Amino acid sequence: MRVSDAQNYLNTNLAIGKNRNEMSELQTQAASQKRINKPSDDPVGTTKLLSSRTNEQGIAQYLKNQDFAKDFLDFTDKSLEELSNAAIRAKELALSQANDPSSSESSRQAVATEVRQLYNQVLQVANRRFGNRYIFGGYQTVQKPFDGEGNYRGDRGEMMIEVNKGDYIAMNVPGDMIFLGRDAKKGGVYNSVPQDSQDLIQTQIKEMREQENKSEESQQNTNIRGPASVRTASEALSKQSDFGDMSYLGNGENVFKVFSDLEIGMMANDKGAIQESLEKLDTVLDQVVHARAKVGSRVTNLENTAATLHSAKVDEKAKQSTIEDVDAYELFSNLSKNESTLKATMATSAKILQPSLLDFLK
């Protein structure tokens, strides 16, 4: 083949240009230590990276949520422990005052004061705050859920916290469950959250209707409010509506009522009432233990999920690293390979481009 001078230059340019280009790409990789520096370096890898990063972001948030929920639950547990101690103390007092040999009218009078203090302690626990939020008010976290008579002003709301993709855990226990005995023995760890907008709207309609009914009822109650006897009747009525959908009515007790009944029993020196209270205090303890078990199992569950998430986080990191990080050995061997190719190209080019017939015609 005939070789013209221009060809030599053309080929030399192409070869050196190609080498230089490869060199510059390798250098970019060496500088960033990344194999993927722009999406087109590896389209499939890039999309994998993007979704892995989103997962990682999610995991970080779930871990944060878990810490938050765990603090809340731990605090709830501590409060319940106090409640349980108060109930135990009340039971001790009731036991000691339930029969004549060990006690007398005067001792019962004295104990009644302590029971009143216990009642106040229970009320304090019921209105406990975590940060700025009342923990036993359901969704009603900005006002005291219980008034001095132990009337519940909160609702049944459970704050569902997302602790893993699509997994929610209830962070709070509504106060009426613990203190009024609603659904005392019910409840698992996970509660369902609305799955689609239909579900969401249905729930909304149902709850709004319930709220409406409730306010109508309380209005009726206010209307018939009159003499004391009627008031108790209406109160009982409203209590009943609170316990309306409860299947474990026998298991649930109004803690405040139990304590104040005990106090009244002591004051009235009524042994029968005190003995009755003993039984009810057992139910209260049961109720509290059950609530604590519920809280405890949620915490355990959180810890398990946390362990899973922590390892998932590491997995995502590892995955990202395999996809985007450069293999140092490969990179440096490529670099030196490329360098020697470049040198060889330059050396041969210098040899080819130099001589011409003119050099020999002197």
Place this chain on the structure above:
Amino acid sequence: MSKISSVMNIGQRSMMNSQTGLQTVSHNIANKNTEGYSRQRVELVTNAPPADMGKYQIGTGAKTQTVTRTNNPHLEKQIEQEMTKLGYGQGKAAYLDRVEQVVNEQNSKGLNHYMGEFFNAFRELANQPESLPIRTQVKETAIQLTQNFKKTNSDLKTIQREIDNEISGELTEINSLTSEIADLNQKVESAEIQGAPANDARDRRDLLLKKLGEKINIKYSEVDRGKVQVVAGANIVLVSGYDAAELKPNSSPAQGNKREGNVDIMFQLNPRSSQFRVTDQITGGKLGGMLEVRDQVVNGMLDRLDHLAYTIADNINAVHATGYDQRGRAAGRFFAASSSGELDYSNNIAVTNLVQNDVSHIAAGLVPDAPADNRIANYISSLQYKPLFNGKDTADDFYNGLVGELSVVTRKARAMSEHQQEALTQLKNIRESISGVSLDEETVKMIEYQKAFDASAKLIKTADEMLDTVINLKR
């Protein structure tokens, strides 16, 4: 019958031939580095013996018939076609590189990141719907998301504008190329009408055609008396005879895939005639590549970005509006509506003024007057993993798909332009092998002609001496 004067004549003509040869050699050497130059050769033919030669047919030396260029027109045409492909690939790859940078999240944070942050902010809100700082954080993250949508949108539009600017520049160059080709048509015709091939004018014209081909998809053919006719696209006659038409940029309303404000390419036969739109015919060359990036790739991305922004906003609005805000009021939209609907929503997306001015308007709860009710917040954050797109893709999937597709297109364009570069170099090598100047070869020729010149001079000297001998016979 042989004559001494004949020897002298042959010698003289031969000296002239050698000079022509040497001059051509010098022309070749001088143009060794001229782009598009084809080496030239002197073609010598034997001079026929005169009619009255008598018994012996003795020739009368050599004469220069013509100076030709060594050139393969089919190869030139093939190179032109490959350059059209190269121009297309390069025009596309250069701008796709830019487009790709818009969605590159390897070194900086982009939409993928901000979408994640946005949904996480609602998870945070679900933890503490009562908290004002967290509500503010939700607002700020949402604003960041909208700003990032806007930035992506405007980055893409900036690229479109840059393409527009470059198209205008390219059109000016195309116009100057076509007018020079038309001039060369005239030169070739007037030279060749006298019988001499217009080597240098043809070389120049071939080169210009190749340059034109790199910019725009053309077809050309030689029609009458060496003039070429150049047609771009299907029927855009750029050069015909001595006349060149012009291509002009023109911003016009949206048309086909082209968005409003981007330039159209208009054809104008001469300054007095009216213009008509030829954008759709330009599918090759650098212009074709750039137009494809501008009208197909970038507009496709803008459409999908709009769809992404709109779908997210629309779904969140629907849920948000079913909820109740911090003060128990029925909530409205979270993202503001746009009068143009989905069109350009990635630019129009914004958090409503109501929410921006007072974060208590953010709805977290499903029922009124329940401060810790977080069900709306939970539901909004769960939208991140809901198949909002075609019933199967989440917002992340949709966006990642967009990035993935773009990177495949970019990768392909880059590979194509690299491959094309190599293919073209091969062809250019073949061309240079045929038409390129070799110094060695020219040196040999130089020696050859010089020796011939010497020998011819010797012939004349010999004839002169012979004449002397004849003249001195009588003495």
